[in-house]
Amino acid sequence: MSTALLIMIGLALFLGLVLGYAAIKFKVTESPLVQKIDAILPQTQCGQCGFPGCKPYATAIAAGEADINQCPPGGEEGIRKLAELLGVDPKPLNAEHGAPKPKSVAVIDENLCIGCTLCIQACPVDAILGTAKHMHTVIAKECTGCELCIPPCPVDCISMQVVQEDLATWKSKYPLYAIRSA
Amino acid sequence: MRTLFQFNGGVHPAEHKQESSTQDIACAPLPTQLIVPLQQHIGQRAKPLVQVGDSVLKGQMIGQADGATSCAVHAPTSGRVSAIGEAPVPHPSGLPDLCITITPDGAEQWVERTPLDYQSMSPTEVRKHLRDFGLAGLGGAVFPSHVKLNLGKLAKVPTLILNGAECEPWITCDDRLMRERTADIVAGAKIMQHLLNADEVLIGIEDNKPQAIAAMRAACADARFEVIAVPTLYPSGGAKQLTKILTGKEPPSGGRSSDIGVQIFNVATAYSVARAVLHGEPLISRIVTVTGNVDQPRNYEVLLGTPVKELVALASPRNDTQGYIMGGPMMGFTLPSDAVPVTKASNCLIASSPKLFPPPPPALPCIRCTQCAQACPVNLQPQDLYWFSRGREFGKAQEYNLFDCIECGCCDYVCPSHIPLVQYYRFAKGEIWAREREKQQADLARERHEFRLQRIEREKKERADKLAAKTQGSKAPSANAEADPKKAAIQAAIERAKLKRAGVMPQNVENLPVETLKEIKEIEARRAQLKQAMEKQPDTPNS
Ligand code: SF4
Numbered sequence: 001m002s003t004a005l006l007i008m009i010g011l012a013l014f015l016g017l018v019l020g021y022a023a024i025k026f027k028v029t030e031s032p033l034v035q036k037i038d039a040i041l042p043q044t045q046c047g048q049c050g051f052p053g054c055k056p057y058a059t060a061i062a063a064g065e066a067d068i069n070q071c072p073p074g075g076e077e078g079i080r081k082l083a084e085l086l087g088v089d090p091k092p093l094n095a096e097h098g099a100p101k102p103k104s105v106a107v108i109d110e111n112l113c114i115g116c117t118l119c120i121q122a123c124p125v126d127a128i129l130g131t132a133k134h135m136h137t138v139i140a141k142e143c144t145g146c147e148l149c150i151p152p153c154p155v156d157c158i159s160m161q162v163v164q165e166d167l168a169t170w171k172s173k174y175p176l177y178a179i180r181s182a
Numbered sequence: 183m184r185t186l187f188q189f190n191g192g193v194h195p196a197e198h199k200q201e202s203s204t205q206d207i208a209c210a211p212l213p214t215q216l217i218v219p220l221q222q223h224i225g226q227r228a229k230p231l232v233q234v235g236d237s238v239l240k241g242q243m244i245g246q247a248d249g250a251t252s253c254a255v256h257a258p259t260s261g262r263v264s265a266i267g268e269a270p271v272p273h274p275s276g277l278p279d280l281c282i283t284i285t286p287d288g289a290e291q292w293v294e295r296t297p298l299d300y301q302s303m304s305p306t307e308v309r310k311h312l313r314d315f316g317l318a319g320l321g322g323a324v325f326p327s328h329v330k331l332n333l334g335k336l337a338k339v340p341t342l343i344l345n346g347a348e349c350e351p352w353i354t355c356d357d358r359l360m361r362e363r364t365a366d367i368v369a370g371a372k373i374m375q376h377l378l379n380a381d382e383v384l385i386g387i388e389d390n391k392p393q394a395i396a397a398m399r400a401a402c403a404d405a406r407f408e409v410i411a412v413p414t415l416y417p418s419g420g421a422k423q424l425t426k427i428l429t430g431k432e433p434p435s436g437g438r439s440s441d442i443g444v445q446i447f448n449v450a451t452a453y454s455v456a457r458a459v460l461h462g463e464p465l466i467s468r469i470v471t472v473t474g475n476v477d478q479p480r481n482y483e484v485l486l487g488t489p490v491k492e493l494v495a496l497a498s499p500r501n502d503t504q505g506y507i508m509g510g511p512m513m514g515f516t517l518p519s520d521a522v523p524v525t526k527a528s529n530c531l532i533a534s535s536p537k538l539f540p541p542p543p544p545a546l547p548c549i550r551c552t553q554c555a556q557a558c559p560v561n562l563q564p565q566d567l568y569w570f571s572r573g574r575e576f577g578k579a580q581e582y583n584l585f586d587c588i589e590c591g592c593c594d595y596v597c598p599s600h601i602p603l604v605q606y607y608r609f610a611k612g613e614i615w616a617r618e619r620e621k622q623q624a625d626l627a628r629e630r631h632e633f634r635l636q637r638i639e640r641e642k643k644e645r646a647d648k649l650a651a652k653t654q655g656s657k658a659p660s661a662n663a664e665a666d667p668k669k670a671a672i673q674a675a676i677e678r679a680k681l682k683r684a685g686v687m688p689q690n691v692e693n694l695p696v697e698t699l700k701e702i703k704e705i706e707a708r709r710a711q712l713k714q715a716m717e718k719q720p721d722t723p724n725s
Pocket residue numbers: 041042043044045046047048049050051052053054055057070071072073074
């Protein structure tokens with residue numbers, strides 16, 4: 001019994017070390033350009049760019065293997081920032097990868113959820129809470145709106161809800177007023 | 183004689199003070215209902231403490247401060263809580279916010295009021311009481327007072343300034359307060375001086391209020407507070423501008439006035455501090471100037487939560503009144519409706535009419551005359567800020583110190599091309615804040631995503647290790663055997679859910695209890711809404 005325990009503890013320690021080491025090594029080897037590109041990408045982690053997440057797309061851009069106009073959540077502004085960073089001309093979003101949408105969050109219909117945990121496995125940011133056979137819930141604050149949890153749901157109980165403006169997020173609009181032509 | 187300093191620029195719009203300043207403060211009668219927003223201050227919204235149907239006493243705390251920058255809200259009179267929910271609030275967006283509605287019982291029955299022996303209490307304790315008394319800056323910025331009265335690591339804030347400049351046209355509530363309730367203002371200043379350990383107390387009042395200056399001088403004689411008449415020039419009542427006029431000091435760009443040893447409060451805030459500490463009265467009313475296109479302009483002492491409609495009716499608005507401006511004409515905004523309540527920030531309500539406030543003439547292109555720069559009290563280059571904001575070059579706008587702009591409107595006022603400059607600055611600030619929020623969300627998502635990747639990696643490894651250990655020890659379990667029952671279970675669950683969903687869909691649900699029916703209806707409505715939203719999404723790109 002105690003040997004098993006010791007082995008487990010040893011294993012945990014060893015894995016922890018490996019992880020820590022990997023993390024450090026990963027940080028060091030990652031090029032600063034990738035980091036700068038990744039900082040511009042919206043981190044929705046939706047994969048619409050054709051890569052399994054923002055970091056892989058950033059890596060591909062840095063390596064010259066992907067164009068800068070493949071991220072719909074980043075929109076025109078994201079492309080402009082990437083163009084600025086890389087010193088190239090901005091171009092319109094490649095429609096093949098989708099169109100920008102207003103910020104939404106996933107909502108699980110509590111009445112239909114069967115607690116299968118498939119959405120939890122799909123969520124790239126662990127924004128879904130729940131255990132097997134129990135109702136699942138989305139933590140709205142952490143949901144990026146990537147829609148990856150929608151296809152795996154066997155009972156179609158997840159839908160996207162557009163985030164409404166409230167007093168905390170309200171912004172003054174672009175001024176509109178009469179202009180006299182000079 | 184103190185040497186006064188001058189800030190750059192400034193303007194001198196028509197004052198319109200005499201309309202409302204000649205009559206004394208009247209007490210507004212009890213309204214039919216009181217709509218008390220839980221967010222009347224800068225910072226975190228207060229947490230509701232009561233439930234619909236509860237009886238409350240006048241001055242009872244109904245919303246508790248939530249977090250460091252927050253303060254309490256109280257029942258302005260005794261009565262019953264008739265609703266808690268979203269209601270229209272005075273905000274340029276017109277969006278509703280969480281409010282507690284109280285139907286007065288007319289008894290005006292107070293909670294027990296206990297004055298504080300503040301001199302024998304620790305400053306931290308006094309500040310906690312001020313927070314629970316709901317004190318926030320009454321000049322219009324409504325920053326929780328207990329936060330500004332925190333010395334932190336400092337031994338003292340040498341200079342305490344009371345702001346009685348009241349530089350915006352039309353507003354006279356501080357003028358009347360200084361004339362009529364002088365003693366409590368001075369008492370409040372003493373409490374603040376005690377908390378800040380301040381050496382000197384300066385009270386700045388624009389020289390267009392000679393009676394207020396005389397009254398304050400008389401009351402301050404033995405307190406050795408200095409009452410200083412400052413030249414009438416908008417925006418001398420801006421916190422940084424008044425500090426500059428009185429002390430010659432300017433906080434650094436983006437800095438706070440306490441960085442230069444100064445703390446500044448509105449005179450009405452000092453008054454309310456005295457009411458709270460010496461009389462145990464929480465902040466449940468304030469003085470509001472009702473003026474503009476009305477027959478009887480006057481200052482009223484108004485319970486917070488009083489609907490604007492009921493208050494302005496007292497001053498008899500004229501027939502051509504089009505709407506109401508809250509605050510002054512320079513920095514205020516037009517209320518989305520007159521159903522909104524008076525809050526801690528409502529210093530003035532101006533009835534507007536096309537005659538009184540004609541719409542601005544059509545704008546012309548900027549001719550780079552730099553008149554705006556000459557008028558800007560913060561020494562900004564408004565024409566450049568306008569250019570960058572218009573072109574959505576927000577980074578550039580920030581480099582040009584957009585966030586030092588106090589939105590005073592001097593640049594608008596002088597611009598010969600009638601460009602609504604401040605609207606551009608508000609737009610740019612809003613966009614920058616939104617980007618900041620987006621960035622924070624993106625950072626959180628990145629962190630969580632990376633954490634997840636690591637976790638998956640670790641789990642994979644652990645599983646592989648376990649498997650390896652198992653195959654060595656005993657016979658290897660078949661991976662398929664493990665997966666199959668799982669699959670079957672999911673399939674069964676799908677069937678069950680399908681059945682369940684089919685059971686939810688039909689409309690012949692007469693024999694269900696009412697609540698369930700209601701719930702079903704709500705869910706259906708939400709679904710329909712979602713569907714609509716989903717269908718609309720592709721052709722509404724976010725701009
Ligand atoms: S498309 Fe999605 S995954 Fe790809 S970079 Fe944009 S947000 Fe990230």
